[in-house]
Amino acid sequence: MQVQAHWDPISDSTYNLHQLTEEQFARVKVRCPELVNxxxxxxxxxxxxxxAYPLKDYNTTDFQVFLPSSTAKVGDIWELDSEEILPFFRQFHSGATTEITIFSHRTPKSDGAKACLRAISxxxxxxxxxxxxxxxxxxxGVRLLPAQFAGRLILNRKEGAVVDFSLFxxxxxxxVDVNAFKAADMAFIPRMELSNLSSTPVHEIAWETVITEKESRKKLATAFYKFAEIEWIPIEDAVELAEGTNRPIHA
Structure with a gap:
């Protein structure tokens, strides 16, 4: 399968760390010369x-990293091997890693890769x-830390072939967070995506067992973060509920 890569430059950020003026950069060099050579x-x-590679060919075996190691049912979550996923990310840049580091400090709780079976026929x-x-x-010391990558893969079960793939x-x-020159910034990248050039018309597939995209993303989020299980409600509803149950909101 031939996969195309898109990677737009940063279009906006809070402090413009990616677009320092010449004067600002000169001050940075004075402050941390060991990092700014x-x-x-x-x-x-x-x-x-x-x-790094606008187009790249992948074999069917390359996509096996996304498959469960045993039988799964719709809604099941499983871990992915982060090391085996790296070739996909290195289509963007050779410096891709799944070990998250912020200012030289490892943050293992931010690591990880998980998948969910959303639909089957x-x-x-x-x-x-x-x-x-x-x-x-x-x-x-210059790193880009995307908030997350999402994606999907559609597999032809009878042929064992991948018919649709995206990672974005x-x-x-x-x-995306920017760590550079002993400073940090929050930025926006309009598009950063891998996708196959041709695919099956997926809207025509008649799924027999399925959960919604929203449900599957929620399952993945809660698999990473316990707090994602919290059901948020509008403040007006929260006030009404607090009054009805005689329980202060900040109890």
């Missing part, structure tokens, strides 16, 4: 991101997944 224009080029199965990864750019950075107002 480059010129201003080289620093700007660090964040002018583009895929006699002919097809759809797997959705959530993966945490980061990219060590071509300078000491969800789009929201800030979806």
């Amino acid at each position: 480059m010129e201003w224009k080289q620093a700007l080029e660090l964040f002018n991101t583009k895929p 006699s002919d097809y199965a759809e797997i959705v997944f959530r993966i945490h990864a980061q990219f060590v750019l071509d300078a000491p 950075l969800p789009s929201r107002n800030s979806n």
Whole structure:
């Protein structure tokens, strides 16, 4: 399967760490010379991101990392081997890693990759997944930490072939952290995605057992974070519920 990569540069951030002025960069070099062994224009080029491989061919065996090791039913969650996933992320950049580090400190609780069987029929199965990864750019201490990567894979069960695949950075107002020059920033990348060039018309598949996309993403989130089980409600409803049960909201 031929997979295409898209990687837009940062389009917005809180502190513009990716677009320091020449004067700002000069001050950074004075403050931490051991980390900034480059010129201003080289620093700007660090964040002018583009895929290492705009197109790459994968074999069917490459996608086996996303499959469960034993029989699964719709809604089941399983762990993915982070090391075996790395070739997909290195289509973006050779510095991809699934070991999350913030300012040289490992944060194992942020690591991980999990998948969920979302739908199944006699002919097809759809797997959705959530993966945490980061990219060590071509300078000491410069990292991009996407909030998460989401994706899906549709498998032809009879042929054992992958017919649809995508892996992407969800789009929201800030979806990546920037660690560089002993500083941090929150930024937005409009599009960062891997997707196959041709696929089966998935909307035509008649699923026999299925959960919604929202349900599957919720299951993945709660598998990573216990607090994701909290059911949030509008403040007006919370006030009404508190009054009806005679329980203060902040009890």
